[in-house]
Amino acid sequence: KVTDKDIVNDQATPGDVVSYGLGPRGQRFSPIDTMNTSNVKKLSPVWAFSFGGEKQRGQESQPLVKDGIMFVTASYSRIYAIDVETGDELWQWEARLPDGIMPCCDVINRGAALYGDLVIFGTLDAKLVALDQKTGKPKWRKTLGDYKAGYSFTAAPMIVKGNVVTGISGGEFGIVGKVEARDAMTGELVWSRPTVEGHMGYLNGKENGITGGKANKTWTGDLWKTGGAATWLGGTYDPDQDLIFMGTGNPAPWNSHLRPGDNLYSSSRLAIDPDTGKIVWHFQTTPHDGWDYDGVNELIAFDYKDRGKTVKAAATADRNGFFYVLNRENGDFIRGFPFVSGITWAKGLDKNGRPIYDESNRPGNPSDSEDGKKGKTVFAVPSFLGGKNWMPMAFSQDTGLFYVPSNEWGMVIWNEPVNYKKGAAYMGSGFTIKPIYDHIGSLKAVDPKTGEIVWEFKNNAPLWGGVLATAGNLVFTGTPEGYLYGFNAKTGEVVYKFNTGSGIVGSPITWEQDGEQYLSIVSGWGGAVPLWGGEVAKKVKDINQGGTVWTFKLPRS
Numbered sequence: 001k002v003t004d005k006d007i008v009n010d011q012a013t014p015g016d017v018v019s020y021g022l023g024p025r026g027q028r029f030s031p032i033d034t035m036n037t038s039n040v041k042k043l044s045p046v047w048a049f050s051f052g053g054e055k056q057r058g059q060e061s062q063p064l065v066k067d068g069i070m071f072v073t074a075s076y077s078r079i080y081a082i083d084v085e086t087g088d089e090l091w092q093w094e095a096r097l098p099d100g101i102m103p104c105c106d107v108i109n110r111g112a113a114l115y116g117d118l119v120i121f122g123t124l125d126a127k128l129v130a131l132d133q134k135t136g137k138p139k140w141r142k143t144l145g146d147y148k149a150g151y152s153f154t155a156a157p158m159i160v161k162g163n164v165v166t167g168i169s170g171g172e173f174g175i176v177g178k179v180e181a182r183d184a185m186t187g188e189l190v191w192s193r194p195t196v197e198g199h200m201g202y203l204n205g206k207e208n209g210i211t212g213g214k215a216n217k218t219w220t221g222d223l224w225k226t227g228g229a230a231t232w233l234g235g236t237y238d239p240d241q242d243l244i245f246m247g248t249g250n251p252a253p254w255n256s257h258l259r260p261g262d263n264l265y266s267s268s269r270l271a272i273d274p275d276t277g278k279i280v281w282h283f284q285t286t287p288h289d290g291w292d293y294d295g296v297n298e299l300i301a302f303d304y305k306d307r308g309k310t311v312k313a314a315a316t317a318d319r320n321g322f323f324y325v326l327n328r329e330n331g332d333f334i335r336g337f338p339f340v341s342g343i344t345w346a347k348g349l350d351k352n353g354r355p356i357y358d359e360s361n362r363p364g365n366p367s368d369s370e371d372g373k374k375g376k377t378v379f380a381v382p383s384f385l386g387g388k389n390w391m392p393m394a395f396s397q398d399t400g401l402f403y404v405p406s407n408e409w410g411m412v413i414w415n416e417p418v419n420y421k422k423g424a425a426y427m428g429s430g431f432t433i434k435p436i437y438d439h440i441g442s443l444k445a446v447d448p449k450t451g452e453i454v455w456e457f458k459n460n461a462p463l464w465g466g467v468l469a470t471a472g473n474l475v476f477t478g479t480p481e482g483y484l485y486g487f488n489a490k491t492g493e494v495v496y497k498f499n500t501g502s503g504i505v506g507s508p509i510t511w512e513q514d515g516e517q518y519l520s521i522v523s524g525w526g527g528a529v530p531l532w533g534g535e536v537a538k539k540v541k542d543i544n545q546g547g548t549v550w551t552f553k554l555p556r557s
């Protein structure tokens, strides 16, 4: 049975992987050093498991491993249990999805959570389901939102102190973002915390009075009622501070002229009390977001030494192109710097980390145009798919570096009038993503103390998969071209390359079993790029979709 202790200690106990992020902080760092830069070339596949059928696309999942069983979610709200030694299927379960679901960015799922004898994951019709780990039989099911209003679910849930904590997707449909905690064993709601200022929170079935501010403070008019700020990537948890860190997406609609003000708590990182759902602090990366820069990207707790003193920090690489280091005790800004080149929308960050806008690079107001139908078009960098999107970075405790799967691209973007209509796209913008260099993807080793890019690996297609760092001085990630790459964590030298036969947008894991080091990654191209990537989507249209879990191990020497 998986306990809270197992989850908190996940990173330090290499015999299994019981949480998304290889531990609640989401550092994606493994202390296993059996495999290193000199023996990694012997890493060999032991099995490849195909999800099969026609639903072969969009495999953004990170597998979990417990007691010799792998739990892995697949596109179209499917989940499989696999024997890790043989690759044999133990059971599979698929949600019966209704017609009319509205995930914005492909039929993806990023992973499950384990607790007790349950495996819990969310489905595209915004439901949460808990299955028996042994049999795959559903034990409880809860509705997280109305799929007919545009709510959906794609993230991996997280377990914090016996509760399963979830966000929600739907920011492109004017939903209201929220973070919720449910008793993991029963699914009973404990608290619900909306992420748009003005909406009420609930604790144990009662209004808890923590409104998070007045409706009209950072929103002008009524748009807060359908204000977006979807918590679509889920979060991380810092046991030291006992805080949940959850990012929030774009304010709705994209057209910022309709909603003057900072539009809290959109495009922000929130620190939330896991017992009550109260927002303890917030840090807004893009106040009054006008480019869909969003703010869901993972905030990773880490410590570093500054003149002999330990700094309790947390870092995030935002879609807006800036990397932020915050004080994780109170949300204070420590430093920030660009991690992609050519940012146009802001000239930099001020001493509090607030962007210094280049207002000429904000897409114009349609009301200023002659016919009121289209505002001034601008070319902005990064594109709305971001300097980095959802794909998680890794932090190495050995090198002190973050390994950031970044992308270098821009977009043409303009605003149009729009009105809220339940279940309809609520954006008020048009756009085309364009390349700016020959390559788009760039894996970057970022020093959080100095902003230095220590090394960079350029990739033709946009990087869209997660990263893993290990104590063997290794960094792993996959590419849409289908390769699993291993790098020397200190120098960026490519030390491993394996073609999985389809594009990779999943996140690798590693664990140790009977003294041998294993590594798994799911392969199968999809996600937002082929759907929303404009000219870049055309460039990558021949990439192979698919759905295969690859498992490797280092043979005993």
Ligand SMILES: O=C(O)c1cc(C(=O)O)c2c(n1)C(=O)C(=O)c1cc(C(=O)O)[nH]c1-2
Pocket: 060, 104, 105, 106, 108, 153, 154, 155, 168, 169, 170, 171, 172, 230, 232, 249, 250, 294, 384, 385, 389, 390, 526, 527, 528, 529
């Ligand atoms: O606002 C939202 O609710 C929402 C949800 C999702 C999602 O659930 O996948 C994405 C986005 N926004 C988004 O902006 C985005 O760029 C994106 C990329 C992807 C993906 O899986 O490739 N999902 C999403």
